[in-house]
Amino acid sequence: MTDNPMEKMSVVEGSYATAHAVKVCRPNVISAYPITPQTHIVEDLSQFIADGEIDNCEFITIESEFSALSALVGASAAGARTYSSTSSQGLELMHEVVFNVSGMRLPTVMTVVNRAVSAPISIWNDHQDSISERDTGWIQLYAENSQEISDLTPLAYKVAEDKDVMLPAMVCMDGFILSHVFEPVVLLEQDLTDEYLPPYRPEHILDTKNPKTFGSFADPSVYTEFRYMQQKGMDIALKKIEKAVDEFTRIFGRDHGGLIDTYRADDAEILLMAMGSVVGTIKDVIDEARIDGIKVGLLKIRSFRPFPVEAVRKTLADAAVIVVLDKNISLGLNEGSLCTEVKSCLYNTDINTPVMGFMLGHGGRDISKGTIHMIIDKSQKVARSGIKVENEFVDVRGDLI
Amino acid sequence: MSRLAPGHRGCPGCCDAMAANFVLEAAGDDVIVVSPTGCLEVMTTPYPESAWEVPWIHSLFENTASVAAGIESALKALGRKGNTKIIGLAGDGATMDIGTLGLSGAFERGHDITYVCIDNEAYMNTGVQRSGGTPYGASTTTSPTGKKSFGNRTQKKNMPAIMAAHGAPYVTTTSISYPKDMMRKVKKAVDIEGPCYIHAHAPCSTGWRFESARTVEIGKLAVETALWPLYEMEYSEITGVKKIKNKKPVEEYLKAQGRFKHLFTREGGEKEIAKIQEIADWNVKHYGLE
Numbered sequence: 001m002t003d004n005p006m007e008k009m010s011v012v013e014g015s016y017a018t019a020h021a022v023k024v025c026r027p028n029v030i031s032a033y034p035i036t037p038q039t040h041i042v043e044d045l046s047q048f049i050a051d052g053e054i055d056n057c058e059f060i061t062i063e064s065e066f067s068a069l070s071a072l073v074g075a076s077a078a079g080a081r082t083y084s085s086t087s088s089q090g091l092e093l094m095h096e097v098v099f100n101v102s103g104m105r106l107p108t109v110m111t112v113v114n115r116a117v118s119a120p121i122s123i124w125n126d127h128q129d130s131i132s133e134r135d136t137g138w139i140q141l142y143a144e145n146s147q148e149i150s151d152l153t154p155l156a157y158k159v160a161e162d163k164d165v166m167l168p169a170m171v172c173m174d175g176f177i178l179s180h181v182f183e184p185v186v187l188l189e190q191d192l193t194d195e196y197l198p199p200y201r202p203e204h205i206l207d208t209k210n211p212k213t214f215g216s217f218a219d220p221s222v223y224t225e226f227r228y229m230q231q232k233g234m235d236i237a238l239k240k241i242e243k244a245v246d247e248f249t250r251i252f253g254r255d256h257g258g259l260i261d262t263y264r265a266d267d268a269e270i271l272l273m274a275m276g277s278v279v280g281t282i283k284d285v286i287d288e289a290r291i292d293g294i295k296v297g298l299l300k301i302r303s304f305r306p307f308p309v310e311a312v313r314k315t316l317a318d319a320a321v322i323v324v325l326d327k328n329i330s331l332g333l334n335e336g337s338l339c340t341e342v343k344s345c346l347y348n349t350d351i352n353t354p355v356m357g358f359m360l361g362h363g364g365r366d367i368s369k370g371t372i373h374m375i376i377d378k379s380q381k382v383a384r385s386g387i388k389v390e391n392e393f394v395d396v397r398g399d400l401i
Numbered sequence: 402m403s404r405l406a407p408g409h410r411g412c413p414g415c416c417d418a419m420a421a422n423f424v425l426e427a428a429g430d431d432v433i434v435v436s437p438t439g440c441l442e443v444m445t446t447p448y449p450e451s452a453w454e455v456p457w458i459h460s461l462f463e464n465t466a467s468v469a470a471g472i473e474s475a476l477k478a479l480g481r482k483g484n485t486k487i488i489g490l491a492g493d494g495a496t497m498d499i500g501t502l503g504l505s506g507a508f509e510r511g512h513d514i515t516y517v518c519i520d521n522e523a524y525m526n527t528g529v530q531r532s533g534g535t536p537y538g539a540s541t542t543t544s545p546t547g548k549k550s551f552g553n554r555t556q557k558k559n560m561p562a563i564m565a566a567h568g569a570p571y572v573t574t575t576s577i578s579y580p581k582d583m584m585r586k587v588k589k590a591v592d593i594e595g596p597c598y599i600h601a602h603a604p605c606s607t608g609w610r611f612e613s614a615r616t617v618e619i620g621k622l623a624v625e626t627a628l629w630p631l632y633e634m635e636y637s638e639i640t641g642v643k644k645i646k647n648k649k650p651v652e653e654y655l656k657a658q659g660r661f662k663h664l665f666t667r668e669g670g671e672k673e674i675a676k677i678q679e680i681a682d683w684n685v686k687h688y689g690l691e
Contacts, residue, residue, distance in 0.1 A: 028478040029471060058474035062467070063506030070464035070503060074435065074471030077458055080478055082471075100460055206456040206472060208431050208485055211404075213451035215442075215459035222448050 005253075009184040014146040014173060015040030017185045018085075018111055021153035023048050024193040025109075028080035028200075031060040031071040035090040036123045037175035038113040042085060065090035069097040069108070076106035077214050079205035081157065084108065087175060088115035088129045095133070101168045102137030103226060104215060105233070107160035107200075108168040109153065114276065114327075115175040116363040124364020125175040126327040127276065131304075131337045137230045139169035139237055140305040142275040146183040148256045149173040151248060152302075154188065154197045158244045161200050164236045172304075174277040176364070186254070196251050234306040241303055259308035261300040262315060264290065268297025270379045271319040273338060275301045278325060278367050285372040296376055301338060309345040316346065320383040321354050323375060327361040335359075335391045354387040360394035371395055404430065404454035410444040414613030416603035416620075417441040419577045420519040421490060425455065427584035428515075428591045432486045435469045437495035438462040440526040441519070465489040465496075467503035470512040482513075486591040489516040493534030494524045497560045508567040508596040515590040515597045518560065519577075521605035529608040533558040536628070537680065538673050539660045541608075546663040551673045556680060564598040565637045571597040573633040573641075578604070578620025582631065582643070602629045610659025622654040627681040630688045645690045651678045 012020070019041050022030070030049075032042045049059045062068045065086050072082040086094065091112055101108055112130045116122040130140060141156060143149035149171060156169035173179060204212055218226060242258045249255045263283050265271060272282055279300045289296045299315050301308070316322055326336020333340070339357035346355065358375055361367045371394055382388075403422040411418040417440050425432070433456045436442050442459045445452040460468045469489045476482040496504060496518040507514060523541045524530040531544040535553045540546040544553035565572040570593050575583040583601060590597035604619040606612065611619055623629035624643070628651060631643035652674060655661040664670040664677075685691055 029474045031471065031474075056478050056480070058478045060470060060474055060510070062470075063509070064502055067464065067467035067470075067503040067506055070460060070467035071471030071474065073460045073464070074458065074468035074473075075475035075478075076471075078433075078472045078475035078479070079481075080475035082475075096461060097464065104460070206433050206458060208433065208456055211454055211456045213446055213453050213457050216446040216448035216451065217443055217459075218448045 005186060008186045010187055011182050011184050012146070012187070013040060013180060013182050014149060014178040015180065016044050017146045017150040017187065018153065018173065019044035019048065020187050021150040022083050023054050024188045024190045025154050025157050025197055026081065026199070027054070027057055027083040029058050029060065029072065029075035030083045031062050031068045031075070032084045032086070033062055033065045033068045033090060035065070035087045037115060037179045038085045038087045038090070038111070040179060041111060041113070065093045066097060069094045069101060072108045073097065073101060073104065073106060076108055077104070077206050079200070079202055081200040082108045083110070085111040085113065087113045088117050091129045091133060092117060098133050098136045098138065102230060105166040106168060107157070107166055109156045109160055110168070110170050112170045112172045113175045113179045114172055122363040125177055126362045126364065127172070128328045130170055130172045131328040133170070134305065134337060137167060138305065139167055139303070140172060141169065141303055142172045142301065143178065144256070144277060144279045144300065146178055146181070146185045147254070149178060150185055150188055151252070151254060151256060154193055155244045155248055158197050159237055159240045162240050163203060165233050165240055167230065167233045167237060172276065177277045192251050196248060238306045238308060257300065257302055259303040260311045260315065261302060263298040263300070265297035265299060265315060268295050269320040269383060270294065270296040270323060270376060271299055271316060271321070272296065272323045272325065273299045273301065273342060274325040275304060275338060276327070278327070278361065281367060281369060282372055285369050285376070288369070289373070289376055294376060294380065304338070307341050307345070312342065312345055313349060313351065316353065317351055319353055321356065321379045323356045323358065323379045325375070326357060326359050329359045339391065354382055355390070356382060356387060357391035358394050359391065365395060405445070406452045406454055409452040410447065411440070412607050412613065414606045414616040415444070416521050416577055416605050416616060417444070417519055419616070420517065420601055420603055423577065423580050423583045424488060424490060424517055424587050427587035428486050428488060430455065431484055432488055433458070433472055435465050435472065435487070435489045437465045437491045437500060439492045439495060441490060441492070443526060462495055463499040464503050465491045465500055466507035466514070466516055469514045469516070470507040470510065473512045473514055487514045488591065489514060491516070491518060492525070493518060493520040493522060494532040497533040497558050505567065508564060508569055508598070511595055513594050513596070515587070515599065517587070517599045517601060519601050519603045521603045521608060522557070523608050525605050525608045538664055538677055540663060541660070546667070551663060551667070551670070552660070561598065561600050561634065565634045567596070568637060569598055570595045571633070571635055574600045574602070574629070574631050576602040576620045576624055576629060576631065578617045578624070579631070586633070608660070611657055615657070619654070619657055622649065622657060625649045626651045626654045627684045627690050628654060628677070630684045630690055632688050639688070642688055642690060648685065648691065651681050
C-alpha cells in the first residue's frame with residue numbers, strides 16, 4: 001500500500017462517496033423515496049444493488065418518505081442494519097416517524113442532504129430541515145466536505161449501534177454544494193470498514209423463537225423514564241463519538257476532528273462558529289484575514305446532537321468575541337439554532353464573551369468570502385466597543401422588501 | 402391455540418380480542434404481528450405488560466403495512482424469512498383512512514404479508530368518531546344525529562375493491578361472527594406468497610351501543626341482511642361467495658343497535674331505512690348472494 005493518500009483518491013461526486021460509504025457498511029435494508037437533491041445517492045445505491053454489489057440487502061423503493069422510515073422501524077426491529085436518505089420536505093413528512101425511531105431505540109442511519117423548506121419552495125441548500133428535527137433524539141453530525149460525509153457514515157453506524165447508545169443518527173451534508181460536486185475522495189476500503197464496523201447484533205429483535213413486544217404504550221407512571229434514558233444515551237454518545245473518531249483515525253489514517261474541530265483557534269480573539277460546507281470558505285477567509293494581522297479562528301461543530309457543551313466552552317474561553325453563522329432561523333426568536341445553543345452553554349459560567357449571530361445562506365443564497373470578511377469587520381468593532389445587535393440577517397436584498 | 406393471553410384490558414365482548422384470537426389461532430406460532438395505535442394496542446400492551454405471546458410491534462397509527470413490509474424485507478435480507486408469516490392487524494381508521502398510502506404501496510410492491518382490517522366502523526379508541534368505514538345512517542360523535550341530520554351521510558368505502566385493484570393474489574371479506582370462515586381465510590392468506598388482504602367486520606358493543614353479550618349475534622345479522630357480504634377474490638376476480646338462505650330485512654340489524662336508534666324514533670327515519678335496504682339489495686345483486 002502506498003503512503004501517499006493522493007494516490008488512493010478518486011474524483012467522485014459527493015453523492016457517490018456517500019453511496020459508496022453506505023455500501024461498504026453492509027446495510028441489510030435500504031428504504032428511500034427520491035427527492036432533490038438526495039436523488040443521486042439512492043440512484044447510486046440502486047445501481048450497486050442492480051450490479052449485485054451489496055450482499056444480503058433489500059432495497060425498498062417505497063411510495064413516500066413517511067413509509068420509507070416506517071419500513072426501517074420494522075426492519076431495524078427485526079435485526080437489520082438499515083439506511084435511508086432524504087431532504088427537506090421528505091424529512092418534514094417523516095417527522096412523526098423520526099421521533100418514533102428514536103423512542104424505540106432503533107439505530108437507523110440516514111443521510112440528510114440539507115435543503116431549504118417550503119414555502120416558498122426551494123431545492124437549494126440551507127439547514128432548516130435537519131435543524132427542525134433537533135429535539136427528536138437523533139444524533140446529528142454535519143459534514144464539511146465529501147471525504148467527511150463518507151467517513152462519518154460508518155462512524156454514525158458505530159456510535160448509533162453501540163449497545164449503550166442505541167439511538168438513530170443523521171449524517172447531514174449540504175445539498176448541491178456537497179451532494180453534486182466532484183471532489184477527490186479516498187473511497188472507504190471494504191476490508192478496513194469491516195475491521196472498523198462489526199456486524200449489527202442487537203440484543204432485542206422480533207424473533208418468533210423468542211417473542212418480545214415492541215412499542216408498548218406508556219402511562220404517566222413510566223413515560224418520563226423513556227425520555228430520561230434517551231438523554232442518557234445521548235450523554236454516552238458524546239464519549240462514544242470521540243472514541244469512534246480515534247478508532248477511525250487508527251484504522252483509516254484520517255482525522256476530521258472529534259465532536260468539534262478547530263482552525264487557527266489557539267490565539268484567536270474572534271472565533272467564528274459554523275457547521276457544514278461553509279466551513280471551507282471560512283477557513284480561506286481566516287487565512288486572508290490573518291495576513292492582515294486579524295486574530296481570527298474557527299470552531300466547527302461536527303456533532304450538533306449530542307451538543308458538545310464542554311468542548312465548546314473550553315474552546316471559546318479565551319475569545320474576545322464569538323461569531324455564530326447559522327443557515328437556519330428560529331422564527332419568532334430571530335436567531336439561528338447554533339447561536340442559541342452556544343449562548344445557552346455559556347450561561348452560568350465565568351465566560352462573559354459577546355456572542356453575535358448571523359443568519360445567512362437561506363434557500364441556497366451564496367455565502368461569498370466578501371460576506372465572511374464583512375462579518376469579521378463587524379466582529380472587530382464589537383470586540384472593541386461591545387455588542388449592540390445580537391442577531392441579524394446577512395445579505396438581505398432591500399429591493400425585494 | 403391462540404397466542405393472545407387472557408387478562409388484557411379489552412371491553413367485555415370486544416371484537417378486537419376476538420379477531421386477534423382467531424387470527425393467531427389460524428396462523429400458528431411462526432408469526433410476527435404488527436398493529437397500529439388503537440384499542441388493540443392499548444388494551445394489550447400497557448408497559449411493562451403484554452398479552453402477546455408472539456413477536457409484536459406497534460410503531461404509529463398510519464404505518465402498519467410499511468412496518469410489516471420492512472420486517473419482511475429484513476427477514477429476507479438476513480436469510481431468516483423461512484416460513485414466518487408477517488401479519489398486520491389494524492382497525493378501519495388505520496386501514497381505510499390514515500394508513501391507505503402505506504398499505505397501497507406495500508401491496509403494489511408485493512411484499513409477502515397478510516393484512517387484516519378489523520372493521521368496527523368508527524374510531525373507537527378515541528371515542529366513536531366516524532371513519533371511511535362508518536355506514537350510512539350511523540350516529541357517531543362526529544356524525545351525530547341532530548335536528549337536521551340522520552347521522553353519517555356516506556356509505557362505507559369499498560376497501561376490498563381497492564385492495565383487489567392492486568392485483569393481490571387474495572382479498573377477502575369475513576366477519577368475527579363466523580370464526581370458522583375467518584380462520585379458514587386467515588390460514589389461506591398466510592399460506593399464499595404475496596400480499597393478502599382480509600377485511601373482517603367486527604361489531605363493537607361500546608361504539609355501536611348493544612349489550613356486550615350480543616357481539617356475535619349482531620355480526621351475523623349484518624351478513625344475514627346482506628349489509629356485510631362475505632366473498633373471496635383472487636387476482637381481482639370473485640372466486641367465492643357465501644350465499645344467504647333466508648335474507649332478513651335491514652331493520653332487524655339496525656334496530657338492535659343504539660347508533661341507528663334515531664332511524665326508528667324520528668320522523669323521516671323510514672326513508673333512511675329504505676336507503677339502507679337499497680344498499681343491501683345492491684350487495685345481493687352485485688355479489689350474487691342469493
